Amino acid sequence: MANSINCNKCNSDGSPLLDVTSTAGLKQIAVLGMPNTGKSTFFNRLTGANASVGNWPGITVDLMAAKIKLGQQETQVVDLPGIYDLRGFSEDEEVVRKFLESNPVHLVIIILNAAQLDRQISLALQIKHIGLPALLLLNMADEAPKFGVQIEPESIARHLEMPVVQMSAKYGQGYAQARNSIVAQLGRQSEPMLAGKIDKNLVTDAEFATEMGALLQDGFHVSAEFKETITTKIDRVLLHPVFGLPIFFGLMYLMFQMVYTIGKPLQDGLNSGVEWFKTAAVEPALSFLPKFPHDLLIDGLYGGMATVAAFLPVIWIFFICMAIVEDSGYLSRSAYLMDAFMERLGLDGRSFVMSLMGFGCNVPAIMGLRVMRSPALRLLSMLVIPFSLCSARLNVFIFMTTALFNANVAPLVLFSLYLFSFAAAILTAFIFKGKYPNQEPLILELPPYRFPTVRQMLLRAWSETKHFLRFSWRFIIFGVVAIWLCNNLPTNVEPASAGTISGEIGRALQPILGPIGINPKLSVALIFGFIAKEIVLGGLAVIYATKQDAGLAGAIAKEIDWVQAYSFMLFTLLYVPCLSTVAVIKAESKSIKFAVMGVLWSLVLAWSASFIFYQGARLLGF
Amino acid sequence: MSLAELSALPLETTASILGVNADTALEHRLQALGFRVGKQISVIRKAWLGGPLHVRIGTTEVIMRRCDARSIQVQPN
Numbered sequence: 001m002a003n004s005i006n007c008n009k010c011n012s013d014g015s016p017l018l019d020v021t022s023t024a025g026l027k028q029i030a031v032l033g034m035p036n037t038g039k040s041t042f043f044n045r046l047t048g049a050n051a052s053v054g055n056w057p058g059i060t061v062d063l064m065a066a067k068i069k070l071g072q073q074e075t076q077v078v079d080l081p082g083i084y085d086l087r088g089f090s091e092d093e094e095v096v097r098k099f100l101e102s103n104p105v106h107l108v109i110i111i112l113n114a115a116q117l118d119r120q121i122s123l124a125l126q127i128k129h130i131g132l133p134a135l136l137l138l139n140m141a142d143e144a145p146k147f148g149v150q151i152e153p154e155s156i157a158r159h160l161e162m163p164v165v166q167m168s169a170k171y172g173q174g175y176a177q178a179r180n181s182i183v184a185q186l187g188r189q190s191e192p193m194l195a196g197k198i199d200k201n202l203v204t205d206a207e208f209a210t211e212m213g214a215l216l217q218d219g220f221h222v223s224a225e226f227k228e229t230i231t232t233k234i235d236r237v238l239l240h241p242v243f244g245l246p247i248f249f250g251l252m253y254l255m256f257q258m259v260y261t262i263g264k265p266l267q268d269g270l271n272s273g274v275e276w277f278k279t280a281a282v283e284p285a286l287s288f289l290p291k292f293p294h295d296l297l298i299d300g301l302y303g304g305m306a307t308v309a310a311f312l313p314v315i316w317i318f319f320i321c322m323a324i325v326e327d328s329g330y331l332s333r334s335a336y337l338m339d340a341f342m343e344r345l346g347l348d349g350r351s352f353v354m355s356l357m358g359f360g361c362n363v364p365a366i367m368g369l370r371v372m373r374s375p376a377l378r379l380l381s382m383l384v385i386p387f388s389l390c391s392a393r394l395n396v397f398i399f400m401t402t403a404l405f406n407a408n409v410a411p412l413v414l415f416s417l418y419l420f421s422f423a424a425a426i427l428t429a430f431i432f433k434g435k436y437p438n439q440e441p442l443i444l445e446l447p448p449y450r451f452p453t454v455r456q457m458l459l460r461a462w463s464e465t466k467h468f469l470r471f472s473w474r475f476i477i478f479g480v481v482a483i484w485l486c487n488n489l490p491t492n493v494e495p496a497s498a499g500t501i502s503g504e505i506g507r508a509l510q511p512i513l514g515p516i517g518i519n520p521k522l523s524v525a526l527i528f529g530f531i532a533k534e535i536v537l538g539g540l541a542v543i544y545a546t547k548q549d550a551g552l553a554g555a556i557a558k559e560i561d562w563v564q565a566y567s568f569m570l571f572t573l574l575y576v577p578c579l580s581t582v583a584v585i586k587a588e589s590k591s592i593k594f595a596v597m598g599v600l601w602s603l604v605l606a607w608s609a610s611f612i613f614y615q616g617a618r619l620l621g622f
Numbered sequence: 623m624s625l626a627e628l629s630a631l632p633l634e635t636t637a638s639i640l641g642v643n644a645d646t647a648l649e650h651r652l653q654a655l656g657f658r659v660g661k662q663i664s665v666i667r668k669a670w671l672g673g674p675l676h677v678r679i680g681t682t683e684v685i686m687r688r689c690d691a692r693s694i695q696v697q698p699n
Contacts, residue, residue, distance in 0.1 A: 340673030
């Protein structure tokens, strides 16, 4: 599941599209597999993680593909979504079916989990019946003996009429042999083949079961008594009826504490580096310019961008942690722990998992909802996910908590914002669940606990950081420069004073934002934060740097107190998710009305929460 | 004990699957996860407050809601 919602599989971030039309002389390989079989790990190993997204005839979503040389043969390898069943009804299953029916291939590489071959073999059998040239890789062969599983690849190969190789894509054993097999198989297939109508070529359930039974009898042996694994032991603790949930929240708290503790020094280091580069290189180089363009480039463009760039370390560390949580198999466990609660909110454990993913970035989390079939469940989840405190908002909060609270209190303040994030999500689900009722079944696999390799973690963190940069750079440049201009136009008044455009906007909004303690300067940052939350911070840097040299943190601390700051953070947490999230909600719900409704609801909720907090705190004398 | 629905199977009792009464989509998904007639199945734990079941079938472990587990008929061994 984790992999199917990874945002590096979409091209909405404007990454280069692979040209799939010029395939003359190229051999075509499709990689097919069940979820949780390490399919993407294998794909990355085979292609050297050099894949880009592309679109294909017959299907509407983008798939990852890479051109590589296999033997002497130029080959294009396509990574199909992980699916359970070629007859399935989920969107991913539809995509795979359409792909195989519309795109001729020279080879289908099927990847299955060796330890679970007793059920997963069905996918390979289906491919056999469809008649496509195929090769079966039994991945995670290192795990199979732990379950008491013994496999005879030769017998399986005989039944399936295709080569079978055991391997571990993660650690590399058997990989060389697998690759050789692929090259040999590719050499034998000179013409690409198309799957006929897939539903027509599959046999009845009874015939299928007989054939599968015969195959397993010959090739798959599992010791009769159940072998206690490490996973069983860990589950006894982590899924404990009483301790399970506290442990879960404890682990989450630890994770965010870690991002904070490691990220902050890195951030500071990067900041001073960027500052040094500005004084040493950028300012001298631009000194020939007149004051207005000079300041626009340095305070607007460079200053704003630098502030945002300083957050790359935090995002990087955050996704290292996410890679561990996702690959460990703990995410589906959290669905188990939370489902009883989520069911009462009209959601299910998967909505919870997706909301958790939303803590990285709302955009892939909302795209990930496609695994659900019920439109009502998807819509309700789409209303809830934008309240997940994403990494862009985290940047703003880390910055402001550091600027305005002492080091002992700052993590607690941050944690309280996470609690508000949960509360807003729960309240939203509770209010809207009557409007979106559903009866979707919940059945999720619990994979054994695994730990990702360093390579997997780095790959994930790198691709997310890259994605963040691509996705937000344009927004950020636009937003930051626009804020600077608003602060410095017209040129005949003092920058960022009441007479500038931003002063006017801020004043115009005071009747609404005044009662929640947000001054005109902060108002401007909020308006641009609609485009992307990253801009809030870049914007603040621009707004305050025009008058202060003492550093942004000091400048903000001088002008607002902690009650205002917290009210501002609360509003930033809850109001309109970024433009990209709104765009994705509109695309996935296929309804502008729904997207607008979501935006309005978040504005109402944000304002109410900030109002209650701010006025309450003032009443109490803070 | 005679035949029962999976949702009513006591913890740590092995049973064999007699049949699945679900709509086609759910039936296909269950088959792909290993829920086929004759397979051995057991419930490892049940979440509190009517939460999901943690079920083991062969070497595969899944979680499923109790209402979905009602569609699976089993015969305790």
